[in-house]
Amino acid sequence: MKFAVIGATGYIGRHLISILIAQGHSVIAVVRDIHKNFPLKEKCTVIESGDNQLYSLIKSREIDSLIYLAWGELDNYNSFRHINYELEFHFDFISSLIDAGLKSLIVSGTCLEYGKQSGELSENMKVKPENFYAIAKNELRKRLVKLQSNYNFNLVWTRIFYIYGDDQGDRTLFGQIQNAIENKDKTFNMSKGDQTRDYISIDKLSEVLSRLLVLRKNIGIINVCSGIPKSVKSLVEDWLDEKSYQMKLNTGFYSYNDYEPLHFWGNSDKLNLILERTLEDKE
DSSP: OEEEEETTTSHHHHHHHHHHHHTTOEEEEEESOTTSOOTTTTTSEEEETTOHHHHHHHHTTOOSEEEEOOOOOTTOTTOTHIIIIIHHHHHHHHHHHHHTTOOEEEEEEEGGGGTTOOEEEOTTSOOOOOSHHHHHHHHHHHHHHHHTTTSOOEEEEEEEOEEEOTTOOTTSHHHHHHHHHHTTOSEEEOOOOOOEEOEEEHHHHHHHHHHHHHHOOOOEEEEESOOOOEEHHHHHHHHHHHTTOOOEEETTSSOOOTTSOSBEEEOOHHHHHHHHHHHHHHO
């Protein structure tokens, strides 16, 4: 099958493309600047986002499904740019792809759409986004759903929870731990660590997204998560055990983020059911 990945150079995009290629699929990597270094360019077709080739491929039905992972300003969830630029830009771009004839679309949402609601979060709950990033993402979803009344296309809106992986940047908790291990630090500064979160590995996330691409169904909203609540402190301890590294955790050094509840995790029932069905179809 042939899939297009918009946001190909991002963390999720790179890993997803690697898995799709390993599975034997053809991949069109859509990037902003074709002249920038892209390690996977020899294994897939790389085109710029404004290239008419993308629209031609859609019109000729050569793309089986497209996943949209692109978004900017991710270092500041409260930037108004999410509302007055990111939302409008990405909606216009996606709308143009649908107008060209795209029939199957996956878009990355965020667990932050649930806002500060605590406990287990399921897809049928009312969302209460509070920061501009989550508000913009939720508004994009609503606009795309409304487009379905005029265009015939399948939509999967993935509410992705927290991701970890060995090659994450140092802005993430896992990336900071990796740096501390590489620097042979003896102490790691962190929050109290008793907040509960839901983490999914980048490899597992990429596998899930690849299977959703192949499925090409109108699934709507789906939590992409582990469904397993764990305290951040226990997660850090587990990660250190995996690396066989001993380090003192200086808990309470940082305060908690004000845009998250203390305890929340995803309900993965819908995801698990869909993944089970895809396995049955293969058999």
